[in-house]
Amino acid sequence: MSDQPKMSAATKELLKKVRMMVPPMLEKFHKGQLGRVAVIGGSENYTGAPYFSAMASARLGADLSHVICTPPAANVIKTYSPNLMVHPIMREIGEVPASHEPASELASPIIAMLSNLHTVVIGPGLGRDKLMQATVAAVIKAAREHNTPLVLDADALWLIQNQPDLIHGYKECVLTPNVVEFGRLAKAVGIGEDEMPDTGEAGCKKVAAALGGVLILRKGPVDWISDGSISVKCEQEGGRKRSGGQGDTLTGSIGTLLAYRRLYLEGLWGG
Numbered sequence: 001m002s003d004q005p006k007m008s009a010a011t012k013e014l015l016k017k018v019r020m021m022v023p024p025m026l027e028k029f030h031k032g033q034l035g036r037v038a039v040i041g042g043s044e045n046y047t048g049a050p051y052f053s054a055m056a057s058a059r060l061g062a063d064l065s066h067v068i069c070t071p072p073a074a075n076v077i078k079t080y081s082p083n084l085m086v087h088p089i090m091r092e093i094g095e096v097p098a099s100h101e102p103a104s105e106l107a108s109p110i111i112a113m114l115s116n117l118h119t120v121v122i123g124p125g126l127g128r129d130k131l132m133q134a135t136v137a138a139v140i141k142a143a144r145e146h147n148t149p150l151v152l153d154a155d156a157l158w159l160i161q162n163q164p165d166l167i168h169g170y171k172e173c174v175l176t177p178n179v180v181e182f183g184r185l186a187k188a189v190g191i192g193e194d195e196m197p198d199t200g201e202a203g204c205k206k207v208a209a210a211l212g213g214v215l216i217l218r219k220g221p222v223d224w225i226s227d228g229s230i231s232v233k234c235e236q237e238g239g240r241k242r243s244g245g246q247g248d249t250l251t252g253s254i255g256t257l258l259a260y261r262r263l264y265l266e267g268l269w270g271g
């Protein structure tokens, strides 16, 4: 009996497309050329999520993986792995003087890093703290100006449900909601459950279209992926254990693939 996982024709087709984005290992490449990914997230309560995300980006093949988080999270994450570059730039509201909420000041060194990054993942372990949310809102605005590909998950989706205009129409943006986050996003763009009888393809397409064509990967038993006009699905069966952190791992992996896509489009190899 074969120990190969069963794979549908659609999944095989999808993997063929992904394969096209994987770069060749050419002798001429130097460090950093094959992917510089940053994960913004990590707060006092959540240090594992940004670690899972950034390590996934590194293990899938990004040359350099950064974590941008709060100082208490940074001290912990640094002990998890020497592979990650950890920047203690973010602050929760209790970490700054009460009269001062310097979201734009905090965002400034992160924005300065954008021209040196291929992709930014925002959300794993970010939390819903007001200052953390305002800081990443400023980074998202700047990332749009730089045309930096974004992957938004977890608490960054909380921000988007409150301020959908931040990403409306931004085609370099991937949202990766779980079932609960997807429901909240749909509600935020005015799509009620009665209008969304099918939480599969039709629902995913509808919410992506309502957000102006951002790419939505709606996680679930089948992952539906749509930009509002085209949709594909991943129905490959995974393990049955639903432990925390699987979505975080996905965000970092997408971060690396988006970096590869960008490098391919910039002509780093091929033609």
Ligand SMILES: NC(=O)C1=CN([C@@H]2O[C@H](COP(=O)(O)OP(=O)(O)OC[C@H]3O[C@@H](n4cnc5c(N)ncnc54)[C@H](OP(=O)(O)O)[C@@H]3O)[C@@H](O)[C@H]2O)[C@@H](O)CC1
Pocket: 045, 046, 047, 048, 049, 050, 123, 124, 125, 126, 127, 154, 155, 178, 179, 180, 181, 244, 245, 248
């Ligand atoms: N090791 C770490 O540091 C990790 C840190 N993490 C970080 O935690 C932060 C908050 O993220 P979150 O996932 O707890 O919040 P959210 O998605 O609002 O869920 C809240 C409630 O919704 C439900 N629910 C969720 N999924 C469902 C589903 N598929 N199907 C059905 N129901 C579902 C479920 O409710 P219940 O089962 O109790 O009804 C759940 O309790 C965020 O920053 C994230 O990055 C995580 O990444 C994990 C690893």
Ligand SMILES: Nc1ncnc2c1ncn2[C@@H]1O[C@H](COP(=O)(O)OP(=O)(O)OP(=O)(O)O)[C@@H](O)[C@H]1O
Pocket: 154, 177, 178, 179, 219, 220, 221, 222, 223, 238, 242, 243, 244, 245, 246, 247, 248, 249, 250
């Ligand atoms: N009910 C399910 N059956 C099968 N696979 C699922 C199911 N729910 C989620 N998955 C798979 O698990 C992966 C992670 O999805 P999940 O819903 O756990 O994300 P998440 O809640 O954002 O994760 P995290 O714990 O990292 O925050 C998805 O890519 C999906 O393929």
